[in-house]
Amino acid sequence: MAKSQDTFTKRERERQRLKKQMDKKDKMLERKTNKEKGKSLEDMLAYVDENGNLADKPADPRKKQVFRKEDMMIAIPKMEDIPVDLLRTGTITFFNYDKGFGFITDHVSQESIFVHTSELTFNARENDKVQFNIGKGPKGPVATNVEAFKP
Template sequence: MGRSQQTHQKREKEKQRIRQREDKAEKMQERKANAQKGKSLDDMLAYVDENGNLSSSPPDPKKKKLFNAEDMQIGVPKHEETEAENPERTGIVTFFNGSKGFGFVKDGQTGESAFVHINQLSGPLKENDKVTYEVEMGHRGLNAINVKKIV
């Protein structure tokens, strides 16, 4: 008599496959039993109201807003250079190092800080001096130019 070609491991794998098939069939039967039959298309639809929220009821046609396609801007609007009415600002020197030749001026209205170099000064400066200046954009941020001490 010959030995059986089916080993213990092969039999266990076959039993496991059969068990998985039976579990899958049971789950499918449960889903079919629990499924709500007779759901209409209207029950499955979702609507977007005038505020952009999802709702189960259709939106009110009275609240509908009409827009002109020509009035809509898609993308970022082009930057328009606006000329400041008074390019001269006033501020206070918050820090100044005379030996290194630089400091910072804080704008009196906006509170922005601007870098100032000794080449842009009309006279000697020290901390807490009130100054008038103009602003230009430098490599690292705002630069104060034409800085004059207010007496």
């Protein structure tokens, strides 16, 4: 009598393959039975609440805020707002001699202003008090005529 050619592992693999097929058919049948045909438009809509999160219900109209597009600014403020001729005082918060630039914090507006090494009249270090004028640069205000502060 001849022995069967099927080994244990072959039978086990075949059993697993059949189980996968059955699971796949069961899932497909379940999807078909639970399919929601003819959803209403209200069920398909998604709303955005006042915080920008998706919600099932529309946002409360009492919390609605109205913005005018004229009031919105998506850019660097125009240089017309900054008086150019005033002599200002500030503190050097960062300076890198290797790269040749730094930043000054204005004492009045607390604004960070770019300064290039060519505008300095002395050897500047961080935390030095300086006097300077403000000029227009390609990316915003720049410090010009930077001198050590003499009270």
